[in-house]
Amino acid sequence: MITEERKQTLLGASRRVQTGAYAPYSKYYVGAAVLGEDGNIYCGVNIENASYGLTVCGERSAIFNMVNSGVLRFHAIAVCGEGRGSPCGACRQVMVEFAGDVPVYLTSSQGEVRETTLYNLLPEHFGPDNLARGQSNM
Numbered sequence: 001m002i003t004e005e006r007k008q009t010l011l012g013a014s015r016r017v018q019t020g021a022y023a024p025y026s027k028y029y030v031g032a033a034v035l036g037e038d039g040n041i042y043c044g045v046n047i048e049n050a051s052y053g054l055t056v057c058g059e060r061s062a063i064f065n066m067v068n069s070g071v072l073r074f075h076a077i078a079v080c081g082e083g084r085g086s087p088c089g090a091c092r093q094v095m096v097e098f099a100g101d102v103p104v105y106l107t108s109s110q111g112e113v114r115e116t117t118l119y120n121l122l123p124e125h126f127g128p129d130n131l132a133r134g135q136s137n138m
Contacts, residue, residue, distance in 0.1 A: 010035055011033075011078045011107050014079060015031060016043075017031035017043040017044070018030060018081075022046070028085075029081070030059075031045050031058055033077070033078045035075045035076045037073040044058050044062030057090070059091035073098055077099075077102065077105070082109065084114075085108075087104070092118070092125075095122075102117065103116075104117060
């Protein structure tokens with residue numbers, strides 16, 4: 001369970017880092033913040049590339065920052081984009097790799113917040129637990 005105070009801290013972190021995104025092509029700036037199992041908040045932004053396939057989303061950037069710090073699980077994520085943005089499929093799959101059915105807070109720089117869960121965003125997901133049970137993705 002995430003306290004309201006931790007939730008607000010996470011949302012604030014995602015909004016603050018959004019301004020550091022590198023999005024010269026799409027002009028869609030994303031900031032993300034994950035609450036690591038160690039209690040620290042790890043942030044990331046989207047970083048675009050002229051070769052679009054090499055672009056990294058804010059959510060994955062934050063998770064990779066967390067993993068680079070030696071933490072392999074997170075308890076919640078906040079994503080700040082504009083409009084009704086939501087994590088892409090690749091980000092959802094990476095999120096499943098490092099979290100269970102955690103809260104996902106979607107916000108904008110204007111402050112609106114939508115709440116959902118990771119498993120709601122990626123139903124019937126395939127992740128590390130499937131491999132532990134000997135299941136295949138085929």
